[in-house]
Amino acid sequence: MRTLFLKPIILFIFLVSMVACKQALFTGAERDLIHNGGEEAPFDVLTILNDEDVEKLRNVSEDIPLQFDDTTLQLLLKKLSITLKAANGVGIAAPQVGINKNIFLFIRLDLPDEPVITVINPKIVRHPIETVCFEGDGCLSIPGFSGNSVRYPWVEVEYYTENGEPVRERLEGYSRQDTFSAVIFQHEYDHLQGVLFTDKRCDAPDSDGEKDDFDNHFDSDCEDDDF
């Protein structure tokens, strides 16, 4: 008789401990930020024009536990996609909206229909020694400025998709005249380290040796895609 009562109690304790073992993906403040404004509202993008934003943009982000069915994670991805589209960008990283987690979205301009790719817990596992000076980098967090940045011409990367599918692939392209998927990935990956493209400025090969004047070169008519 006693064991009849004990069994459901043990089962209950086991289930509760299973739930407790699930790690929290986000802090309370991050959850509030993600849910704020409802499911369809774009996030406000942090910019270097605001001191508090700069502090968050300079934070180093962290990997998330691999719990891809988490509803808050899926909502974050949905709202990042909405924000990317609203801003007409080619990439956006979670830190740019105040979530310091290793997550970003980027558009594969080199693939048919230019799909938006979700990247979770990414790593750059291989790259060449040589670098190129990519012309026309831009960033949603640095409005109105376009400049050149030092980049690898290709990168081999690993990450998880929104469904938890592990991906390992080589990304190529560093020219706005052709494709620049390798550069977009590096730009977004840098955001996760608290690095902005203006930290990596370089002289274009055909320039006269003068770097862009970042402090005096804000151009509100800049038409390059930002990321």
Ligand SMILES: [Zn+2]
């Ligand atoms: Zn950016």
